[in-house]
Amino acid sequence: MPALEIVQLPIEGMTCASCVNRIERFVNRVDGVSEATVNLATERARIAFDPSQTSLAVLKGAVRDAGYEVVEQAEEGHEAEDLDRSRALEMDDLRRKWVVSLVIGLAMMALMYLPLGLERPLVAPVLLIAATVVQAWAGATFYRAGWRAARHGSANMNTLVAVGTSVAFGYSAFVTLWPSLAADLGLPAQLYYETAVIIVALVLLGRWLEARAKRQTGAAVRALMELQPPAAHVVRNGVEFDIPIEQVRVGDVLRVRPGDRVPVDGTITEGRSAIDESMLTGESLPVDKAPGDEVIGATINSSGSFLFTARRVGTDTALAQIVRLVTDAQGSKAPVQRLADRIAEVFVPIVLGVAALTFLGWLVFGPSPAFALTTAISVLIIACPCALGLATPTAIMVGTGKAAEHGVLIGGGEALEAARAITAIVLDKTGTLTRGRPEVTHLYPAAGVTETELLRLAAAAETGSEHPLARAVLAHAHARAIALPAATDFQAAAGAGVIATVDGRRVAVGTALHAGVGQELADEIAEGGATPLVVSAEGALIGAISVADTIRPESNGVVEQLRALGLEVWMLTGDRRRTAEALAIRAGIPADHVLAEVHPDGKAAAIRTLRESGATVAMVGDGINDAPALAEAALGIAIGTGSDVALAASDITLIGGDLRGIVTAIGLSRRTVGVIRQGLAWAFGYNVLLIPVAMGLLYLPFGILLNPVIAAAAMAMSSVSVVSNALRLRAFRPPADAAEILHPGLGARVRDVGYLVAIGLLAVVIGGAAVVLANPAHTDATSSPSVQPMEEMQ
Amino acid sequence: MTDSATALDPVCGMTVDTAEASAKGLSADHQGTAYYFCGRGCFLDFTENPERYLAADYTPSM
Numbered sequence: 001m002p003a004l005e006i007v008q009l010p011i012e013g014m015t016c017a018s019c020v021n022r023i024e025r026f027v028n029r030v031d032g033v034s035e036a037t038v039n040l041a042t043e044r045a046r047i048a049f050d051p052s053q054t055s056l057a058v059l060k061g062a063v064r065d066a067g068y069e070v071v072e073q074a075e076e077g078h079e080a081e082d083l084d085r086s087r088a089l090e091m092d093d094l095r096r097k098w099v100v101s102l103v104i105g106l107a108m109m110a111l112m113y114l115p116l117g118l119e120r121p122l123v124a125p126v127l128l129i130a131a132t133v134v135q136a137w138a139g140a141t142f143y144r145a146g147w148r149a150a151r152h153g154s155a156n157m158n159t160l161v162a163v164g165t166s167v168a169f170g171y172s173a174f175v176t177l178w179p180s181l182a183a184d185l186g187l188p189a190q191l192y193y194e195t196a197v198i199i200v201a202l203v204l205l206g207r208w209l210e211a212r213a214k215r216q217t218g219a220a221v222r223a224l225m226e227l228q229p230p231a232a233h234v235v236r237n238g239v240e241f242d243i244p245i246e247q248v249r250v251g252d253v254l255r256v257r258p259g260d261r262v263p264v265d266g267t268i269t270e271g272r273s274a275i276d277e278s279m280l281t282g283e284s285l286p287v288d289k290a291p292g293d294e295v296i297g298a299t300i301n302s303s304g305s306f307l308f309t310a311r312r313v314g315t316d317t318a319l320a321q322i323v324r325l326v327t328d329a330q331g332s333k334a335p336v337q338r339l340a341d342r343i344a345e346v347f348v349p350i351v352l353g354v355a356a357l358t359f360l361g362w363l364v365f366g367p368s369p370a371f372a373l374t375t376a377i378s379v380l381i382i383a384c385p386c387a388l389g390l391a392t393p394t395a396i397m398v399g400t401g402k403a404a405e406h407g408v409l410i411g412g413g414e415a416l417e418a419a420r421a422i423t424a425i426v427l428d429k430t431g432t433l434t435r436g437r438p439e440v441t442h443l444y445p446a447a448g449v450t451e452t453e454l455l456r457l458a459a460a461a462e463t464g465s466e467h468p469l470a471r472a473v474l475a476h477a478h479a480r481a482i483a484l485p486a487a488t489d490f491q492a493a494a495g496a497g498v499i500a501t502v503d504g505r506r507v508a509v510g511t512a513l514h515a516g517v518g519q520e521l522a523d524e525i526a527e528g529g530a531t532p533l534v535v536s537a538e539g540a541l542i543g544a545i546s547v548a549d550t551i552r553p554e555s556n557g558v559v560e561q562l563r564a565l566g567l568e569v570w571m572l573t574g575d576r577r578r579t580a581e582a583l584a585i586r587a588g589i590p591a592d593h594v595l596a597e598v599h600p601d602g603k604a605a606a607i608r609t610l611r612e613s614g615a616t617v618a619m620v621g622d623g624i625n626d627a628p629a630l631a632e633a634a635l636g637i638a639i640g641t642g643s644d645v646a647l648a649a650s651d652i653t654l655i656g657g658d659l660r661g662i663v664t665a666i667g668l669s670r671r672t673v674g675v676i677r678q679g680l681a682w683a684f685g686y687n688v689l690l691i692p693v694a695m696g697l698l699y700l701p702f703g704i705l706l707n708p709v710i711a712a713a714a715m716a717m718s719s720v721s722v723v724s725n726a727l728r729l730r731a732f733r734p735p736a737d738a739a740e741i742l743h744p745g746l747g748a749r750v751r752d753v754g755y756l757v758a759i760g761l762l763a764v765v766i767g768g769a770a771v772v773l774a775n776p777a778h779t780d781a782t783s784s785p786s787v788q789p790m791e792e793m794q
Numbered sequence: 795m796t797d798s799a800t801a802l803d804p805v806c807g808m809t810v811d812t813a814e815a816s817a818k819g820l821s822a823d824h825q826g827t828a829y830y831f832c833g834r835g836c837f838l839d840f841t842e843n844p845e846r847y848l849a850a851d852y853t854p855s856m
Contacts, residue, residue, distance in 0.1 A: 018806035019835035067834035 004034060005247065007056060009045045010071040011038065011063060019068070026066035030054055094208040097138040101201035104130050108194035124176040124191060131193035135169050139200045155348040157203075163352065164380040165199050168192035171377060186370045195381055202719050209393045227298035228319055232263035235307065252310045256301045264297040265312040273304030347684075351383040351691070358695045366696075378694035382714060383687050391679030394726035399672030402732050408654055408661045410669070415651035418635040419669030421616050425562055425662070426595070426607060426629075428621035429573035429580065432639050432659070433587050434549045436622065438468055440476035441530055441550065444521055445543040454543040456482050458535045461500040461507040464490040469533060470498065472547045473509075497533070505537045517541040529579040551587055557737065558659040559588040564738035565666055568615065572606060572629070574598055604628035620662060637662060664734040667741075675729055678756070679722040686718040721759045728755060804829055804847045805836035824848070 014020065020038045023045060027036040032053025038045045047059055060070045108130065111123055142165070145158035172191045175182040179189065231242045233255040240255055248254065248264050256262055262275065274286035277299040286302050289295060295308055297317045314320065355376045362372035392413065400410045410416060427433050445454040459477035462470035463484065477484065487500040487507075497510010508515045510533060512522040518534035521544045525532035530548035534541070562569050571584045572595045580596035595606050603621075607629050610617050619626070619633035630636030630650045638650035639659075654661035692698070735741045799812045815821050815830040820837045822829050824844045831837040840847055 013834055018839065019833050022835040022839055067838045 004048045005051045006046065006048045006249075007059070009047065009060065009063065011043050011045055012069040012071050014038070014043060014068065023063055023066045023068060026062045027059060030058060030062050033059070091208065094204055097141075098201050098204035098208055101134050101138045101197055101204060104134055105194050105198035105201050108197060112191065112194060120189075127191060127193045128173055128176045131169055131172070131197055134197045134200055135165065138204060139165060139196075142200070142203070154345060155352070157348070160348045160351060160380075160383060161199060161203055164383070165196040167377055167380050168196040168199075171373070172196075186368050188370050188374060190374070192377070192381070199381075206393050209397045227261065228317075229261040229263050229298075233257070233260075246314070248310055248313050250310055250313055253307055254310055255305070255307055256295075257305050258301060258303050260301050262295045262297050262299050262301060262308075264310050265317045266295055266308040266310045268293050268295060268306050268308045271304055271306030273306050274302045276300040276302055347383075347687075351379065354691060354695065355379040355383075362696060371696075375694065375696045379691055382690045382694045391683055391722045391726070392676050394723050395672050395676040395679060395729065398726050398729040399668055399675070402729055403665060403668050406661060406664045406668075406734060407658060408652060408665045408668070410665065411651045411653075415635065416669045416672050418651055419618070419666050420673040422567065422618040422635050422666070424568040424570065424610060424615035425618040425620065426570040426572050426610065426633070427559075427589075428603075428619070428626055428629075429571055429575065429583065430549060431622040432620050433555045433571060433583070434551050436549065438472045438531065438547045439550045440472050440545055441548045442525075442546040443543065444525070444546070446541045449542050452480070452482055454535060454545070455480065456484060457502055457505075457507050457537060457542055458509045458533065458545060460484045460487045460502040461490075461498055461509045461535075463487050464500065465492055465498050467492075467498075469531060469547050470509075473533065473545060476545075502537075507542075508536045509533055515541075518544055529582060551583065552659055554659050555587045558663060560738040561663045561735060561741055562666075563588075564741035565663070567618075567666075569593060570595060570610070572598055572603060572619075572621075601628075604632040607632040618666075620659075637665065660734060667735060668729075668732055671729060671732055675726050678725055682722055682725070683718055686714065690714055721762075725755070725759070801828075801830040803832045803836050805839050806832060807853075808832045 011023065014023070023038045024036050027033055027038075027045065027047055030049075032050040033047060034050065035048045036045060037047075045063065049059065063070050108127055111127065139162070142158045142162040146155075146162035149155055149159055169192070171187075172193045175187060175189050176191065182189065228245060230245055232245055232248050232252075233240055234243050234248065235253045235255055245263055253269065254263060254266065256273075258273075268289055268291050270291060272288070272290045274288050275295060276286045277296060289306070294311075296319075297312075298319045312318070358379050359372045359376035362375055363369055366372050366375075396413050396416065399416060403410045410419075430436050443451045443454055445451050455473070455477050459474050459482065462473050464487065465471075485503050487502045490498065490500040492498045493510070493514060497508060497514035499506060499508045499514075501507070512519040512532070512534045515534035515536040516539050517536050518532075518541050521541075522532040522534050525544060525546040528546070530546040533545040533547060535543055535545065559569050569589055570593045571580065571587070571589045573580045573583075575583075575596055577594070577596040580594050581591045584591060584594045598606050603626060607617055607619055611632075611634070617633045618635035618637060619629045620637040620639060621627075621630055622639040626638075630638060635652065636650035637652045637654065639654050652665050654665075800809050801812050801815075802808070803810050810820075810830045810832050812821070812828075812830050815832075820831040820833065822831070822837065822841050822844075824840075829840060829844075831840060846852060
């Protein structure tokens with residue numbers, strides 16, 4: 001029998017049961033299809049077919065012949081690639097548009113302002129054609145979005161860009177196409193093609209940067225998605241063979257060999273093994289699994305071989321869920337960007353109104369209709385919020401990029417804002433403040449026994465064991481470069497310890513009961529918060545080894561720096577209060593900031609209590625049991641690669657698990673949000689200051705007028721200042737210690753203030769020079785003798 | 795209120811808004827009578843073989 005392939009095709013346009021029948025009829029008619037069923041409710045066709053006789057393309061063709069559309073979307077399990085592809089396409093499109101627009105815009109400026117000796121009647125038509133292409137192709141986005149907003153009776157940035165560029169373009173086109181008519185009407189023969197084109201280019205550049213920033217943050221998550229193996233070993237009727245992962249169905253029995261990745265989620269039916277789930281849970285130790293235990297797709301099988309029944313496949317697996325959550329998250333907007341949008345909702349109609357007022361005012365009271373029109377155009381152009389569009393994406397791009405360099409994945413604007421606002425931070429104990437894996441802390445050799453001898457015997461006996469405590473002992477012996485003798489007749493007693501023959505003696509390692517001696521020593525070690533391993537040989541005490549979860553070396557410094565950042569630092573643990581407090585104090589957290597004896601399911605409630613006391617809380621954790629707390633907190637920070645849910649619930653992920661990333665994340669977030677606000681303030685400030693000038697309010701008293709070309713130059717200047725300010729974030733480096741946070745160096749403070757002052761001064765100088773000098777110069781350069789220059793008309 | 799005349803889809807028996815169906819091109823003229831359909835499937839089924847659906851012994855299947 002040929003191997004059948006099964007596909008699920010999403011279908012669009014079905015309305016009734018006869019649609020279903022029709023599609024089934026058409027598809028079943030195709031040679032090689034063994035069964036086709038269509039579900040009206042889920043809008044899907046499930047088709048079983050022989051790939052050697054027909055293909056997916058033929059099947060889709062059959063659906064189309066029936067009169068319906070197959071929705072082109074990701075095949076199950078291929079979401080990662082597809083997501084990537086569509087985003088890459090979108091970005092390619094954006095990049096093409098802004099690069100072409102900018103190049104055309106700059107070329108136009110060169111043509112218009114450089115003394116190339118070209119005749120205006122020659123240049124203008126070329127400019128018209130180029131500008132039309134940009135306006136219709138690259139500018140289409142703004143028209144579409146602006147139109148959508150207009151239909152709902154609102155206006156946004158897109159409206160302003162669309163109106164501003166249209167006016168600049170339309171006016172230029174008019175004077176180019178009907179120069180004599182324009183002259184009769186008294187319209188100056190000024191061209192603003194490059195203004196329209198460059199505005200389009202800059203705003204699209206901003207969007208492209210934004211898309212790129214999102215993509216970079218997603219890179220680590222994409223790596224996670226690639227963990228799913230491409231094929232699985234399925235066992236059917238006693239025969240084992242490989243099938244593509246997409247064809248694994250719920251209920252299939254799958255074989256996992258040593259070193260394999262688990263293909264999908266399921267339950268072990270036969271065999272046992274230790275599985276490395278660190279990519280999903282952050283737990284560094286392999287987890288022992290026996291029949292009845294759950295295994296998760298994408299985790300790595302270490303030693304044993306086992307069979308398991310698939311329980312969740314395709315888009316239902318834990319891995320696929322993460323992918324979906326991350327995809328959703330990336331579609332969200334930075335709150336500060338929403339603020340910009342809200343301002344725009346008010347700002348845009350006001351600008352349109354002001355432009356209209358300017359036009360009418362000068363029409364009635366001004367020197368000429370042309371004067372009224374040019375001032376109105378100036379208002380629209382100067383108000384064009386390129387800088388607003390650039391402020392947020394550039395800062396987020398530089399900020400998140402810089403964070404990624406330091407191993408910190410920031411999930412976008414939302415997370416940046418949250419990280420800036422927090423007032424308290426809760427650190428989970430196990431796996432966060434501590435390494436989350438036991439280590440040998442002390443050796444207690446019995447009288448007459450050396451430390452080396454104790455460790456040598458214990459490690460040799462433990463060689464065959466996979467237990468975390470055994471590993472700790474072995475690692476310690478390895479670190480001390482102790483040569484281990486061979487052990488034979490190894491036996492493990494669950495929950496008690498191991499026994500093996502070493503150097504001809506029966507060596508027991510484990511609880512005091514298991515070793516047969518050393519109860520007092522064991523009690524003493526347990527009292528100090530560690531786990532005792534008593535070692536005996538032939539029933540005689542050799543000594544004891546204390547093993548405990550050790551504090552991360554950087555914990556202390558990080559806690560100090562967090563406090564320097566003005567945060568209240570708390571520790572959260574399920575440990576008994578005394579043990580917890582002892583550890584907290586070693587990490588530099590005061591005893592009254594320890595939330596001890598909290599059950600895993602009580603962690604979220606503990607965070608809620610803190611929030612209700614008025615704090616804006618960040619939670620740092622790693623495992624699945626931390627996920628609800630991470631979600632409950634205003635800012636969730638996941639350590640390591642994090643478990644699936646922990647990752648989904650967190651806003652920031654620290655790759656590699658270095659706690660110093662927390663300080664980097666918070667410090668960088670504050671800087672980035674600061675830069676965004678500066679950028680927005682700068683952009684709005686520019687507009688608010690220059691709009692009255694553009695309106696011609698300074699014309700009456702001082703004769704100062706901002707012609708549209710200068711308005712465009714001022715607008716470009718504001719974009720440059722906003723972008724260059726964002727680029728300053730590249731110089732960010734994490735503070736070395738708490739002192740640096742509390743007392744930033746003089747240099748840093750001078751740089752910060754100095755930059756803002758310098759760019760402000762530069763803007764004033766350029767703006768002033770432009771207003772005073774450039775007005776007649778520009779008109780000369782761009783007007784041909786055949787058309788009336790502007791001055792003559794005023 | 796707009797005129798919301800309805801008709802029965804002769805293929806599947808669903809009630810169809812005639813204006814809506816016409817707008818989507820889901821109507822067919824057969825021997826001087828206009829028929830309206832719920833979707834492309836019914837429309838195409840009908841136009842391929844109208845007699846079958848207009849026969850007295852045909853029962854619309856939902």
